[in-house]
Amino acid sequence: MNDARLKIFTGNSNRPLAEEICRHIGVPLGEATVTSFPDGESFVKINENIRGADVFIIQSTCPPSNHHLMELLIMMDAARRASAQRITAVMPFYGYARQDRKDQPRVPITAKLVANLLVAAGANRVLTMDLHSQQIQGFFDIPVDHLYASPVFFDYLAKTRKGNLVVFSPDVGGMKMAAAYADMLGAGLGLVAKKRMSATTVEAINVVGEVNGCDVLLVDDITETAGTLIAAAKILRDSGAISVRAAVSHCILNELAYERLKTGLIDELITTNSIPNDPRGLPITALSIASLLGDAIVRINSNESITSLFKIKGF
Numbered sequence: 001m002n003d004a005r006l007k008i009f010t011g012n013s014n015r016p017l018a019e020e021i022c023r024h025i026g027v028p029l030g031e032a033t034v035t036s037f038p039d040g041e042s043f044v045k046i047n048e049n050i051r052g053a054d055v056f057i058i059q060s061t062c063p064p065s066n067h068h069l070m071e072l073l074i075m076m077d078a079a080r081r082a083s084a085q086r087i088t089a090v091m092p093f094y095g096y097a098r099q100d101r102k103d104q105p106r107v108p109i110t111a112k113l114v115a116n117l118l119v120a121a122g123a124n125r126v127l128t129m130d131l132h133s134q135q136i137q138g139f140f141d142i143p144v145d146h147l148y149a150s151p152v153f154f155d156y157l158a159k160t161r162k163g164n165l166v167v168f169s170p171d172v173g174g175m176k177m178a179a180a181y182a183d184m185l186g187a188g189l190g191l192v193a194k195k196r197m198s199a200t201t202v203e204a205i206n207v208v209g210e211v212n213g214c215d216v217l218l219v220d221d222i223t224e225t226a227g228t229l230i231a232a233a234k235i236l237r238d239s240g241a242i243s244v245r246a247a248v249s250h251c252i253l254n255e256l257a258y259e260r261l262k263t264g265l266i267d268e269l270i271t272t273n274s275i276p277n278d279p280r281g282l283p284i285t286a287l288s289i290a291s292l293l294g295d296a297i298v299r300i301n302s303n304e305s306i307t308s309l310f311k312i313k314g315f
Contacts, residue, residue: 004054011059011071018058020290055084061095062275073121080122088125092274097132115139130249162215170232192232212240222250226257233265
């Protein structure tokens with residue numbers, strides 16, 4: 001067992017999630033001042049003794065991404081200088097993850113850059129969920145505990161399952177995730193081939209798999225403009241889908257995404273509260289990951305395995 005006291009702190013990216021995690025595990029949320037100077041620079045002060053403590057700092061790097069990332073880095077630096085025994089960066093959403101390789105000349109690999117920054121700031125461990133690509137774990141030389149939202153989604157989908165269900169990936173890169181959901185739900189599997197026209201525009205060009213007369217579930221890890229989802233939903237409906245729902249781990253919806261969702265091509269968008277959500281009257285369902293993250297934090301603190309958190313009830 002780890003003898004260090006468990007201390008949980010949060011920045012300003014998603015305080016409601018941090019409070020829910022603390023309620024779940026019965027630990028008070030740590031007292032810290034996290035504000036900004038008049039010029040916009042972040043100011044952090046930890047208002048309690050954490051010498052020798054096992055510190056967990058909960059912060060998603062969602063918009064404004066740069067500001068929230070700096071808050072996290074500064075909070076970890078403050079904790080390190082306050083003699084915390086171990087610092088774990090709890091990042092329900094790991095930003096900058098989509099730039100994970102050099103796919104064109106003279107571009108950065110920001111997923112690796114952020115990994116370096118976290119370690120330099122004092123992180124001894126990282127706890128995150130549904131990374132954009134699995135290999136990002138290898139960008140770290142410290143332990144990374146990578147959770148999946150699939151157990152949370154499965155509980156909900158099993159209760160709201162529709163008849164002839166088929167799981168589709170909206171692009172080739174998501175086929176592994178889609179196959180896992182299809183296996184869990186005992187459903188068929190399909191793929192929508194797409195061509196990206198720009199950062200905000202996607203054209204769906206082909207459907208692979210049986211869709212006529214089926215209820216479709218699209219699965220993806222992240223959506224921002226909803227371009228990929230809407231393009232896939234349109235071609236699936238044109239191909240005879242009865243209904244189209246989407247399960248997306250991280251929904252960082254901008255104004256363009258809300259406009260696209262108003263078209264009604266997607267019957268329900270199911271996501272998590274890894275970042276704050278604003279449904280705006282649209283059929284957006286946010287499932288809580290507080291118990292999943294809370295259980296992981298308790299197990300890390302007591303040096304227990306977190307493997308059982310990956311298991312789906314009934315499997």
